[in-house]
Amino acid sequence: MGLHEILLLLGIGRKLGQAESAYITMGEAEEAYRIVCEEYDKKPHGHTKIWECIQELEDLGIIITKISGVGMRGKTTLIGIPEVPASILEKEITRMLEMTE
Numbered sequence: 001m002g003l004h005e006i007l008l009l010l011g012i013g014r015k016l017g018q019a020e021s022a023y024i025t026m027g028e029a030e031e032a033y034r035i036v037c038e039e040y041d042k043k044p045h046g047h048t049k050i051w052e053c054i055q056e057l058e059d060l061g062i063i064i065t066k067i068s069g070v071g072m073r074g075k076t077t078l079i080g081i082p083e084v085p086a087s088i089l090e091k092e093i094t095r096m097l098e099m100t101e
Helices: 003-018 026-039 047-059 086-100
Strands: 064-067 077-080
Touching: 003 026, 003 047, 003 086, 026 047, 026 077, 047 064
Parallel strands: none
Antiparallel strands: 064 077
């Protein structure tokens, strides 16, 4: 995993920790990622590159995605983290990033 995948994953973990459901939208993930990039003084990637990072994280089995359905306005990708509490994920990624500084 590259730095931006790790930053994206940290943003997703933080947002999921605050969410009322097991999934967040792609838009929420992008917003959280941009906040994390600002925090770590990194230039965020654009939407297409973020989407590629999401696909890579899913291919690695770190996140799961599904297309929104009934009850949501419009169509978006929903993102979740299987089997690992978001708070633990956030703590571990933050620790890893601090070690690299």
